[in-house]
Amino acid sequence: MQVHEMSKIKAMPATERGSGDEDFGAIVQVGRRSIAYTPSKEVRMRFTLNGNEADIPSAFAEDRLLWLLRDHFHLNGPKYGCGVGACGACVVHVDGEAQRSCLLMAGDVGGRRVVTLEHLGAGRDGGLHPVQKAWIDAGVPQCGYCQNGLIMTAAALLAANPDATARDISAAMDDVICRCGTHQRIRTAVVAAQTSIRRRSR
Amino acid sequence: MTLSRRQLLKGLGWAGAGLTAIAGPAYALTPWPALPHRKAPSADDAAAWVSLRPDGRVELVLPRTEIGQGIAVSFRQIVAEETGFPLEHVMAIHPRSDRLPPTRATVGSDSIKDFGPLLAQASAALAAALKRDGIDSAAPPSGGWAAFVAKPRILAAAAINAAEPVSFKRGAVRRVVGKPAAMDQIRAIVTGDGSLYADDVRLPGMVFAAALRAPRLGATLDNVDDTAAHAIQGYLGLHHIKTGAFIAAATRGSLERCAAAVKAAWVGGDIADDVIARSIDIDSGLSRGALEHVIVQSGTLTRPFDIDLRLDVPMAAHASMEPRTAVARFDEHGGLEIWSGTQDVTFVHSVVAKSMRLSSDRVVVHGCRVGGGFGGKTICVQELDAALLARVLKRPVKIQWTRIDEFREAFHRPPSSHRIKARLTPDGGLDTWHHAFRSGHVIFTSAAMGTALQFATSFVGDPGVSRGALPPYVSAGTRVEFEDVRLPVHTGPWRSLGAASNIWAIETAIDALARKRREDGVAFRRRLIAPQWPRLRRALDRVAAEANWPALRSSPDIGYGVACGIYKDMSYAGVIAEVTRSRGRMRVTRLWCAHDCGMIVNPDQVRAQVEGNLVWGIGMALHEELGIVDGHLGATSFADYPVPRYSDVPNMIIDLVDAGDASTGAGETAIVAATAAITNAIAAMTGKSVTRLPWRDQTV
Numbered sequence: 001m002q003v004h005e006m007s008k009i010k011a012m013p014a015t016e017r018g019s020g021d022e023d024f025g026a027i028v029q030v031g032r033r034s035i036a037y038t039p040s041k042e043v044r045m046r047f048t049l050n051g052n053e054a055d056i057p058s059a060f061a062e063d064r065l066l067w068l069l070r071d072h073f074h075l076n077g078p079k080y081g082c083g084v085g086a087c088g089a090c091v092v093h094v095d096g097e098a099q100r101s102c103l104l105m106a107g108d109v110g111g112r113r114v115v116t117l118e119h120l121g122a123g124r125d126g127g128l129h130p131v132q133k134a135w136i137d138a139g140v141p142q143c144g145y146c147q148n149g150l151i152m153t154a155a156a157l158l159a160a161n162p163d164a165t166a167r168d169i170s171a172a173m174d175d176v177i178c179r180c181g182t183h184q185r186i187r188t189a190v191v192a193a194q195t196s197i198r199r200r201s202r
Numbered sequence: 203m204t205l206s207r208r209q210l211l212k213g214l215g216w217a218g219a220g221l222t223a224i225a226g227p228a229y230a231l232t233p234w235p236a237l238p239h240r241k242a243p244s245a246d247d248a249a250a251w252v253s254l255r256p257d258g259r260v261e262l263v264l265p266r267t268e269i270g271q272g273i274a275v276s277f278r279q280i281v282a283e284e285t286g287f288p289l290e291h292v293m294a295i296h297p298r299s300d301r302l303p304p305t306r307a308t309v310g311s312d313s314i315k316d317f318g319p320l321l322a323q324a325s326a327a328l329a330a331a332l333k334r335d336g337i338d339s340a341a342p343p344s345g346g347w348a349a350f351v352a353k354p355r356i357l358a359a360a361a362i363n364a365a366e367p368v369s370f371k372r373g374a375v376r377r378v379v380g381k382p383a384a385m386d387q388i389r390a391i392v393t394g395d396g397s398l399y400a401d402d403v404r405l406p407g408m409v410f411a412a413a414l415r416a417p418r419l420g421a422t423l424d425n426v427d428d429t430a431a432h433a434i435q436g437y438l439g440l441h442h443i444k445t446g447a448f449i450a451a452a453t454r455g456s457l458e459r460c461a462a463a464v465k466a467a468w469v470g471g472d473i474a475d476d477v478i479a480r481s482i483d484i485d486s487g488l489s490r491g492a493l494e495h496v497i498v499q500s501g502t503l504t505r506p507f508d509i510d511l512r513l514d515v516p517m518a519a520h521a522s523m524e525p526r527t528a529v530a531r532f533d534e535h536g537g538l539e540i541w542s543g544t545q546d547v548t549f550v551h552s553v554v555a556k557s558m559r560l561s562s563d564r565v566v567v568h569g570c571r572v573g574g575g576f577g578g579k580t581i582c583v584q585e586l587d588a589a590l591l592a593r594v595l596k597r598p599v600k601i602q603w604t605r606i607d608e609f610r611e612a613f614h615r616p617p618s619s620h621r622i623k624a625r626l627t628p629d630g631g632l633d634t635w636h637h638a639f640r641s642g643h644v645i646f647t648s649a650a651m652g653t654a655l656q657f658a659t660s661f662v663g664d665p666g667v668s669r670g671a672l673p674p675y676v677s678a679g680t681r682v683e684f685e686d687v688r689l690p691v692h693t694g695p696w697r698s699l700g701a702a703s704n705i706w707a708i709e710t711a712i713d714a715l716a717r718k719r720r721e722d723g724v725a726f727r728r729r730l731i732a733p734q735w736p737r738l739r740r741a742l743d744r745v746a747a748e749a750n751w752p753a754l755r756s757s758p759d760i761g762y763g764v765a766c767g768i769y770k771d772m773s774y775a776g777v778i779a780e781v782t783r784s785r786g787r788m789r790v791t792r793l794w795c796a797h798d799c800g801m802i803v804n805p806d807q808v809r810a811q812v813e814g815n816l817v818w819g820i821g822m823a824l825h826e827e828l829g830i831v832d833g834h835l836g837a838t839s840f841a842d843y844p845v846p847r848y849s850d851v852p853n854m855i856i857d858l859v860d861a862g863d864a865s866t867g868a869g870e871t872a873i874v875a876a877t878a879a880i881t882n883a884i885a886a887m888t889g890k891s892v893t894r895l896p897w898r899d900q901t902v
């Protein structure tokens with residue numbers, strides 16, 4: 001993996017960045033990947049992250065997978081919401097299954113395939129998975145913080161079962177909390193995504 | 203790397219006269235008391251919001267925080283409407299203390315009402331100034347935008363005041379305002395590709411910190427043994443700072459391991475679990491005579507009463523999905539930068555500058571997208587902690603509250619206890635209305651005020667507690683009185699402040715009166731609504747028509763309830779709920795809402811707000827309750843603090859009423875009617891008012 005020297009990571013004020021969606025945040029952008037705080041001396045494990053081979057530094061092996069993804073790989077998709085598996089904000093796909101990255105240790109994913117929200121739409125039209133596209137079309141997000149969990153959960157469900165019934169959808173989506181109350185639009189979006197996924201698979 | 207305000211303004215091109223003035227000594231040197239900024243925005247302020255960028259786009263520095271209410275896109279629509287620039291060429295950046303004059307908190311659902319028209323003025327003034335030079339987005343300056351913008355021009359307050367915008371003009375033809383448009387950052391939200399929230403801020407050398415938290419309410423730290431933590435890689439020590447005892451570590455993983463290894467001993471804190479119920483108990487309050495604050499007293503109160511209801515509302519959490527998070531860093535010259543998803547950048551800036559003894563131009567607060575606020579992210583806590591620790595540790599520090607912190611350390615909606623006694627006239631009018639209630643504080647809260655200020659305000663009724671307490675119904679005799687009570691837990695503003703609780707109580711009592719008379723709930727309300735509220739009557743009529751109310755028949759297994767309410771004398775909602783009993787549970791199976799917030803800037807975002815409010819009504823009616831259990835707040839995660847989930851939310855049919863009235867707000871309106879519509883539907887099934895929230899099956 002690419003390693004940046006800390007001194008070379010340039011903090012750039014948001015006002016100097018591009019425009020529209022991507023630069024709206026008044027946030028400092030640093031390299032997508034950078035070294036961990038404690039550079040690893042010994043590489044313990046490898047896994048596939050968003051399509052690329054990557055190392056799990058030993059300093060992170062005993063950490064929650066969520067921290068490895070957010071703090072070592074600088075991924076913003078999975079979020080911390082509760083840390084005890086009760087909200088779903090942290091969901092990622094491990095070997096295609098929706099898993100709560102706050103409940104897994106980084107070391108648990110050695111040799112496995114992890115996909116985060118960032119990579120969900122890779123290789124698709126406009127870089128969007130049908131679920132993501134449906135989400136935009138239905139205007140689901142409000143604050144947006146929970147949306148990773150909803151989208152990753154819905155995508156895993158529809159991948160495993162494109163013919164998921166309303167009951168299956170409820171069972172899966174009930175486990176992801178959205179406090180803003182976007183539920184009605186979640187329903188619209190999941191149904192639209194399901195229609196589009198079925199059409200493609202035909 | 204820190205630029206002074208003045209330097210920044212010089213670089214802006216279209217610098218606002220107002221901001222230039224504010225950037226002078228008054229702002230930079232006078233330490234103002236760290237109180238929230240309450241002033242309404244002025245034309246001078248508005249001059250700082252819009253400017254032209256060297257790339258020919260309009261930049262909008264948001265004076266209001268994006269919390270998911272869609273304010274960024276709505277404001278961009280206003281700017282696009284007035285300037286003629288395409289919506290994609292208007293870019294919004296989050297509130298930043300170095301780019302905005304002091305601005306009041308993003309609370310009270312008043313962004314469109316109080317900031318929208320001014321933003322339209324400023325945008326129209328910008329367009330007029332460009333037009334004088336023969337320039338617009340379709341006809342860029344011949345020498346290019348960059349050269350044009352390099353020559354600073356002043357957008358004066360006078361020009362802003364003189365401008366004639368169309369965004370809010372009744373009957374005007376509009377291209378962008380009034381149309382749906384997607385929420386800003388929606389693509390970044392659904393792809394994860396972008397830095398949006400405070401937790402997405404990562405700085406070189408950044409470390410993490412967490413407060414040691416008391417295991418019981420009111421306990422104080424006696425001693426700490428961190429010997430074991432020293433053996434853990436990444437431990438950066440225990441730090442006693444002004445705001446508490448913290449541990450710091452290099453990574454979040456090591457921070458968690460260290461937190462588990464640190465042994466802290468606490469003393470005191472022996473709060474009885476029933477202290478809240480006892481403190482706010484309305485009947486013991488009334489047994490001592492009149493309550494402290496009488497909001498209205500008119501006519502005479504006559505007995506006997508047709509109804510005499512005791513109504514109780516528990517404490518409730520904001521439970522925003524994003525836990526409170528802040529990042530702080532000092533630059534090599536001692537300037538401080540803070541990133542936080544706060545509803546009040548100005549307040550955070552002033553508290554931090556004052557507490558850290560830094561002149562205000564040395565502190566920059568970057569407002570991030572807020573992952574759910576609901577009134578909860580309005581004070582300065584983790585921001586100051588992070589700043590103090592960044593000074594001590596000499597490194598950037600990130601503090602993120604845990605979910606347990608969110609339930610135990612945050613402030614909450616105060617519990618309240620109500621008694622409503624009412625009497626009908628022989629012809630079915632209201633003869634007597636007496637509503638008395640006691641509640642924890644909302645505005646004058648211990649979460650935001652020191653003891654001195656708490657004392658100073660103790661003779662004034664807390665306006666947050668009494669919000670919504672005046673009934674919109676005509677009564678010959680009316681008395682509304684309340685008492686705000688100091689509680690041993692932090693309470694404060696929650697979506698709609700006291701209005702959701704007060705109007706739930708009012709609408710429950712009104713429904714009980716209608717039932718007593720065997721009169722239809724819509725017809726009864728229509729007769730009693732005071733003449734000054736025609737829009738409330740219209741909302742009620744619209745929702746009744748939408749739901750085909752006359753055809754809805756309640757039975758023991760399915761109930762239909764109605765309620766209506768006014769928020770801040772400005773927005774109106776009527777709600778009808780269908781509730782179905784299934785296996786001992788009550789499920790909301792349909793909701794209708796008519797919602798009137800005047801002229802709409804973006805119907806899709808207003809609709810989203812109404813949906814959110816209705817869902818919160820479901821939570822209030824059926825799910826949410828926070829209490830003290832074993833001496834501490836009794837929730838630790840979403841597993842033990844139930845909020846509405848996917849299958850709890852039915853199909854919602856929303857009718858947006860836009861009759862061209864002045865724009866108001868949508869963020870906190872429908873909740874005031876939603877809760878009672880649901881509990882009234884249960885009452886329609888059982889014949890008995892729901893008198894305690896959330897509804898619990900009394901027969902079990």
Ligand code: FES
Binds near residue numbers: 088091
């Ligand atoms: S953060 Fe993992 S489920 Fe809540």
Ligand code: FES
Binds near residue numbers: 143179182270523
């Ligand atoms: S969009 Fe805010 S929590 Fe779901």
